[in-house]
Amino acid sequence: MKKKTYEELVKESPVTYEMYANMVDDGNRYEISDGVLELMSPSPTSIHQLLSVQIVLRLDASCRNEFIILAAPLDVILSDTEVRQPDLVMIHMSRAHIISNRGINGALDLVVEITSKHSLKRDKLTKRKVYAKYGVHEYWIVDPFNFTLEQYELREHYYELIEVYSGEKPIRSRTAPCISFSMDELVRSLPVPLDQLT
Incomplete structure (x- = not known):
């Protein structure tokens, strides 16, 4: 199969996972939304990446077993025809079979999206649905x-x-009862001062 570029694939409908997996790697990140190939937002900001690391560290510390x-x-x-790239995911050990070399095949237990001004509508409306x-x-x-978690x-x-969590209120989850941290805890753990990032 000849590899196609984004420009070629975006004209096709529906775009499938196989088409997407075989496209020319141009260094960008894409998702497939109901058969439509979509270019993702610009690269994540520093605050996005720092928060992502801190959330992973907390989830791993309390839930890795x-x-x-x-x-x-x-x-x-x-x-x-629906392929997404969430910021963070959690999969219960009993469902590890959904993980393959190409990615995750099926529904997750918990998904985290760290929003940005570019992704706010997509995260709150499209991806939620x-x-x-x-x-x-x-x-x-x-x-x-605003350092909140919905x-x-x-x-x-x-x-x-x-x-909607903020401040010192501990984040709890019925899906993953092992989770316990607060938004303030995340902010305090950032290695760079907040005023430098916002």
């Missing part, structure tokens, strides 16, 4: 500007907002 924790870039193949449709148990949206739990095929 029960969950596999992975960070982007990584393909989550929800269907042949997609993750619910494909059965992701819990969805977090982390706001690195926690959504799956109810049938939609998400219910369970809590």
Whole structure:
């Protein structure tokens, strides 16, 4: 199969995972949204990456015996025409079989998106609907500007907002009861002063 460029693939519909996996590597990151190839936002900011590392460290410290924790870039193949790259994911050890060399094949236990001004609408609307449709148990949206975490739990095929965490309030999860940290804890652990990042 001849490798196609983004410009060639974006004209095709629907774009499938196989087409996407065989496209020319141009150094950019893409997702497939309902069969449409989409270029992802510009590279994450420093605050995004620093928060991502701190969240992974906390999840790993408390949940590594029960969950596999992975960070982007990584393909989550929800269907042949729905491929996402969340910032962080958690998969219970009992479901490790959904992990393959090409990525994760199927619904996750918990997904974390650290939002940006470029991804806010996508994270809060599009991805929230997609993750619910494909059965992701819990969805977090982390706001690195206000230092809040919105926690959504799956109810049938939609998400219910369970809590908005900020400050010292410990983050708790029914999906992963091993989780326990606060947004202030994350902020205090950043190796660079906040005023340098915001």
